[in-house]
Amino acid sequence: MSSRMEGEPRSSGGPRAWDAAPPELRDEALLDAFLAGELRGPDLAEFEQRLEADAELRAEADAQRRVDRSLRRVFVPADVRLPETGLVVREDQAAVQTVRDPIPASSTPASIGRTRVAVAGPKKWWGYAAAAVIVLGGATVFTRFYTHEERLPPLEAHTVYKSLSAAGWKPEFACNHGGRPARVQRATARG
């Protein structure tokens, strides 16, 4: 489909426009067809006769021809190439489709950017396990080095017992053991 050169004949491809035009636009329709090279045979001869006889119509035709030329000078259509972005989008769409199949039919280039591709994480639980180890390790280190409680050597039970008895403590329980960890019995039951 290319722009037509002035005066180049062309087929009208349909009913004659000037016959279908309302009366007040009939001359416009004839002039339009004349300038477009669509007037043929007797129609063309008749219009040319009118142009010769009617100076006003001739001036209008000349003015319109100049306007048409001006429009063709000012508006030079570009052969627009398909945008690279469009093709890239389509490639992206295909790539997404390989991950998430099927892609919704309503997807458009604009929605592609919002498509979330699900990560079907192989061995995802390893990540959680590693995180747990790191957290536990950190907690251990923290409690080991950052607790301010002084760590004393452990006291044996009988030592404590003797000490408390010497201080006048009358226990409800008695320890019958000499040196090893206490085996406590009810004092009353023993007696």
Added chain:
Amino acid sequence: MPIESIPVSPGRTGAAASGPTPRLSEAEFAERFREASRSLWCIAAAVIQDRSRAEDVVQDAAVVALGKLHEFDAATSFLAWMGQIVRFVALNQGRKMMRERAAHDAQRHDGMTRPMTFSDLTLDARVERALAQLDETARACLLLRTVMGLSHREIAAAVGVPEGTAMSHVFRARKAMRGMLGDIHRCASGEGAG
């Protein structure tokens, strides 16, 4: 306007097809787009009234069309379908440009000593200014007729109006242009200079 919200009807004409709707492959789309691109450029230029941006508009429309390619019935007019998309994209961008231009003009006019009158302009500039006074459909019809040499039927399909309406737009646009331009025989020296 988001791409999803652009209303595009495939516009199947004639009897309803009994079989599956024929679709275009991307290669076929590219071929048809190449054939129609100059007419689409005219439509974009007519709507947006900025020739320098018309190509961008058509390219943006192509991206939209590619996203909606599954909706297009290959048995219908490609130019009609693409023309509709180009018009919507151009209208959206045109509104944005109008706001920018209004702000720019307000600044520029502050520094001008005398605004140019219509008679100061060359023929091409006067024609362009007169064209801008027409409504966008009339502009598109006139450009497709004079620049692309399309028939009224082709114009009607491209612009999405009945054939009689397209004809009427062309005739009235021609008449209105001549009325606005007045006696253009006195501005012969400016032809082509813009």
